[in-house]
Amino acid sequence: MTRWSLAGQVQPGSDAVVVPAFTDHPKQLPSADFAAACGFTGRPGEVLRLPGAAGGPAQVLLGFGAGAALHDDVVRSATAQLARAVRGFGRLGLRLPAPDERAPGPSAIRAAVEGFLLGGYRFTRHKSVLGGLSGPEHVDLLLPEGGGAADHTALDEGRRLAAATLLARDLVNEPGQDLTPALFADRAAAVAADSGLRCEVWDEERIAAEHLGGLLAVGRSSPRPPRLVKLTYHPDRPAGHYALIGKGVTFDAGGLSLKPSAEMLTMKADMAGAAAVLGAMSVLAALHCPTRVDAWLPLTENMPNGDPVRIGDVLRMRGGRTVEIRNADAEGRLILADALTLAGECAPDAMIDVATLTDAAPIALGRKIAAVMGTDDTLVDRLRQAADRAGEPVWPLPLSDRYRWQLESPIADLVNYTIGNRHGTALLAGLFLREFVPPGIPWAHLDIQGTALCDSDDGEWVQGATGFAVRTLTTLVREPFHSPV
Numbered sequence: 326m327t328r329w330s331l332a333g334q335v336q337p338g339s340d341a342v343v344v345p346a347f348t349d350h351p352k353q354l355p356s357a358d359f360a361a362a363c364g365f366t367g368r369p370g371e372v373l374r375l376p377g378a379a380g381g382p383a384q385v386l387l388g389f390g391a392g393a394a395l396h397d398d399v400v401r402s403a404t405a406q407l408a409r410a411v412r413g414f415g416r417l418g419l420r421l422p423a424p425d426e427r428a429p430g431p432s433a434i435r436a437a438v439e440g441f442l443l444g445g446y447r448f449t450r451h452k453s454v455l456g457g458l459s460g461p462e463h464v465d466l467l468l469p470e471g472g473g474a475a476d477h478t479a480l481d482e483g484r485r486l487a488a489a490t491l492l493a494r495d496l497v498n499e500p501g502q503d504l505t506p507a508l509f510a511d512r513a514a515a516v517a518a519d520s521g522l523r524c525e526v527w528d529e530e531r532i533a534a535e536h537l538g539g540l541l542a543v544g545r546s547s548p549r550p551p552r553l554v555k556l557t558y559h560p561d562r563p564a565g566h567y568a569l570i571g572k573g574v575t576f577d578a579g580g581l582s583l584k585p586s587a588e589m590l591t592m593k594a595d596m597a598g599a600a601a602v603l604g605a606m607s608v609l610a611a612l613h614c615p616t617r618v619d620a621w622l623p624l625t626e627n628m629p630n631g632d633p634v635r636i637g638d639v640l641r642m643r644g645g646r647t648v649e650i651r652n653a654d655a656e657g658r659l660i661l662a663d664a665l666t667l668a669g670e671c672a673p674d675a676m677i678d679v680a681t682l683t684d685a686a687p688i689a690l691g692r693k694i695a696a697v698m699g700t701d702d703t704l705v706d707r708l709r710q711a712a713d714r715a716g717e718p719v720w721p722l723p724l725s726d727r728y729r730w731q732l733e734s735p736i737a738d739l740v741n742y743t744i745g746n747r748h749g750t751a752l753l754a755g756l757f758l759r760e761f762v763p764p765g766i767p768w769a770h771l772d773i774q775g776t777a778l779c780d781s782d783d784g785e786w787v788q789g790a791t792g793f794a795v796r797t798l799t800t801l802v803r804e805p806f807h808s809p810v
């Protein structure tokens with residue numbers, strides 16, 4: 326991974342220096358007329374490489390759009406595009422924008438580091454030949470007088486948050502064959518050992534003994550058995566207590582309600598919620614997070630070739646509620662129901678689940694904005710604020726009781742899906758999950774089905790897994806939650 330330093334001036338041996346450019350100050354650039362003749366306008370993420378003075382470093386102009394409207398999201402996206410344009414350079418000096426003549430602040434520094442590391446990421450584990458160059462090896466962030474203590478902290482946080490996001494991306498990009506529930510649990514245990522977390526892994530026998538009827542039933546659909554991973558970050562005298570729950574379906578073929586093959590194409594990513602939670606957990610100790618955080622990761626395949634759950638079967642979930650199976654492809658809510666029940670037993674101040682749960686979420690909000698639902702407006706607002714700061718947009722959908730009747734079953738307490746109604750299924754999945762949240766514990770649900778993957782490079786998101794929600798969750802849990810009600 327790239328080495329980073331803060332420096333007051335361009336370091337000897339630098340191959341290039343990055344100069345920020347703005348659409349509203351085109352004349353202040355080096356070689357401004359030449360740049361203009363090349364069509365360079367300074368729009369966000371635009372890159373123009375210019376030769377340097379003889380023997381000196383090259384100059385790279387990097388657009389940040391209108392200097393007057395500079396936002397961390399623009400910084401993050403621009404440095405991401407820069408990272409893809411400067412592969413092959415050994416050492417790079419990076420001057421950040423300070424349009425109002427002051428030094429760039431810590432949050433812009435953090436965004437720049439995140440953007441650069443996330444935008445330059447590629448998943449290369451299964452490539453025999455690396456197409457293209459890698460690098461740069463070393464980036465110097467150029468700040469007046471080399472920056473202060475807050476700038477060093479910002480650099481460090483940016484690197485750690487990017488690394489946590491890349492951990493999630495690597496897991497999501499991994500094919501299902503190479504990341505079975507047992508192998509995911511092994512990876513989680515290794516991450517826990519490296520990052521100061523307690524870790525417990527439950528095998529199928531323990532899952533049965535704990536009456537996790539949803540996870541057990543989905544897990545039986547495959548010869549590769551399920552796992553439940555519990556991680557705990559427990560600082561001395563915690564200032565609060567969260568529970569995070571992540572959907573970990575390592576491959577979702579749909580079970581007996583088999584998906585058509587085109588819809589199966591992306592189903593190795595159906596564990597993106599669990600990966601995001603693991604990514605977030607991995608940095609809490611390094612960031613000195615003041616709250617206790619429990620993580621619950623139900624891990625399973627959803628296949629038709631084990632002893633799959635039949636349509637019409639009735640499952641008994643942890644806590645005793647029964648669920649009639651109407652569609653074996655609505656498996657996420659079954660495994661999350663058990664995990665929510667478990668999480669609630671520890672009585673956290675708030676619980677948040679993250680899941681690639683429904684296609685209806687991206688139908689409503691597109692592929693760049695995730696859906697959030699919840700029982701507590703304050704928690705939903707806090708999550709939205711954390712997401713905005715992290716550059717991971719989310720938008721609320723209502724959990725309306727008007728649709729609650731669709732969960733009713735003639736023979737069991739609930740159905741897992743309403744046949745014949747395609748409408749509002751993101752909300753219905755949310756309503757189903759709500760049934761398993763203990764009354765009185767604020768809960769929010771993030772449906773990241775649309776945002777877990779992206780089709781082509783776009784700012785800090787590169788084609789494939791995005792690592793969405795790692796930074797939102799991390800940002801959220803660093804402050805304790807007390808519901809005003």
Ligand code: BES
Binds near residue numbers: 577656682685
């Ligand atoms: N993992 C999928 C979500 C999904 C669905 C991703 C469609 C991509 C395309 C989830 O388990 C699922 O299958 N959801 C279904 C539920 C339905 C069949 C009950 C959905 O949203 O269509």
Ligand code: MN
Binds near residue numbers: 657
């Ligand atoms: Mn499914």
Ligand code: ZN
Binds near residue numbers: 574654656657681
């Ligand atoms: Zn699924």
